[in-house]
Amino acid sequence: MSLPRTSLQLSPQNTPLIAGKNAGKLIRCATEYQEKFDRLQRAAERNHYWALIAVKELNALTTGMLGKNNVYVRPGERQRGTGSEKYYVFLPGLKATVVRWMNDQFCITELVMDDNYYRVKDLDGTRMGLYRVERGRSDAWRSTYVNGGNVKPQSGRLVTVADAKYGTANDAAKFSVPGAFEFLGNNTSAIRAGGCDLHFTPGASRLGGLYCYNPLKVNESRASAVHLARSMENARDIKYVSWVADFGGSAVLTQAMQILVDKGVTLEGHTVYFHRPRTSPAKALRLAHELQLNINKEFADTGLNLRGALSQFSVAGERINNSHDPYDRNFHVKKWLKRVVAVSTPVGVAGAIIAGPTGVMLGGIATVIGGAGAVFALGQSVTKDLRHKLDL
Missing domain, CATH: 1.10.10 (Arc Repressor Mutant, subunit A)
Structure with a gap:
């Protein structure tokens, strides 16, 4: 029985060229993944918004890795015997493993893609991304998908970042919007009347938790974080936007904040808050300072979670010494x-x-x-x- 081909056996002679032919670095793809890449390109040609972004970012490899920390997660791995660098690329609807050869060419050695993600039509309320949420009959919350993922340009807009494991965005709103009310206190009348925005992450299980408490290591939320970071960056000129993560939504929001820090983006005048986070709020706190976000004395409600309390406690000194932090x-x-x-x-x-x-x-x-x-x-x-x- 023959063994599966590994990236160590790949070479420019046996891998097709997919980008960089006319300029920049050459990008190749293992033959067994070319069909998936072609499907991704066809989705982009149908003007699927996130497929367009994914193809654009993969093609951007032709300019090298510099300045792409928002997309490329680099664990510092090198393949033994070749010195080739190994990268993990997380984009909407896909995860790619990319090897940089010694000749400065890149090769996609693995492409894990959610084929359903790139359908022309998605089931109502199940697409990853931003939704407009309004109060419907019987106090239920109704959500509508926002093409392009742009926050409503309204001063003081609330955006909730939900956990996964909800069947639809409506289900997510049912829990995440009331969770955000804790941050708002008694000032909920505007949200009840005019609604808010919701960032939805479809998934079979909740994000973060006891065994994956570091938000920057939660792989299941990376594609969603790319979505959210884009929404946050596009909203930077809207005044006083509040980004409130609910439970495992803390992983998505923290990773999105890391993306923006890596890109040098700031969000002055915006606010973040974490309601019962399932990942470390300490990491998010440090990122909030770098993003020049406004934060309240109560940055996160960790309830009776002792690990969450100690996480916040670990950055108390940094908060006290930061002149812009009210703590x-x-x-x-x-x-x-x-x-x-x-x-x-x-x-x-x-x-x-x-x-x-x-x-x-x-x-x-x-x-x-x-x-x-x-x-x-x-x-x-x-x-x-x-x-x-x-x-x-």
Whole structure:
């Protein structure tokens, strides 16, 4: 039985040329994937918006990898024995593995494409991308797909970024829009009357979670993040847009933020918020600073998720030292002592404070804030919160 051909056996002599014939670097494709590439091109010729983008970005390889961090995820791999560089290309509806040979040519060695993604017509409400969401009868939320993915040019526009595992965009809106209301507080009347936008990610399972907490390593959300980043970049001149991620939508939003940072885009005046994120909010916080986003003192609601709380806590010092971040020492003390009590039981409060993760958290509070005044504040707050907790 013959073994499958690997990229080590590929060469310019046995791979077809698909781009770069007239200018730039030569781009080749393993023969077994050329048919898929041809289908992608046919979808682009039918003016399928995201297929056009995918073909354009793949053809852009002819100018090299420089400046393409928004699309190309580079784990630093090299193929043993050849020195060839290996890249992973994530685009709407596809994932490609690309090898850069020593002669500076590129070859697509694997192309995983969702064929259904490039159909001329998609089932209503199941396409990846941006939707207009309005309140319908019986307080239900109705969504309409937005060709091109542009946010409604309205000052103060809300865009929710939903988790996957919803059958349709309407289903996603049913949960993600109310989740965004927590960020809005009492100011929900405009959304109830005029609606908002929703970024929808179709998928069989939720994104992120305990075993994939680093948002930049969630592969299932990369194509969706490319969509969202494009929507965010195109919306940069709209004032006061709020981007609110719900649960696993945190992976999509964080990756989109990384794309924009890599491109040098800023979103001054825009705001981000994470409702019960299933990925680390700490990474998103650092990206928010780089994007010059406005962020509230409450950047993310992690509920009783201790890992999420510690993730936020790990960047508290950076927030306090950032002059444009409203997060200050007093809020830090109040927030984290409240968190200590929340994760403790009435019987085990004292033990939770003395030892365990909450004990480490308390020690860190004093370290970040520093000074005798902080110690006094800690003592006073502990006493007050414990009395409330134990009903003394």
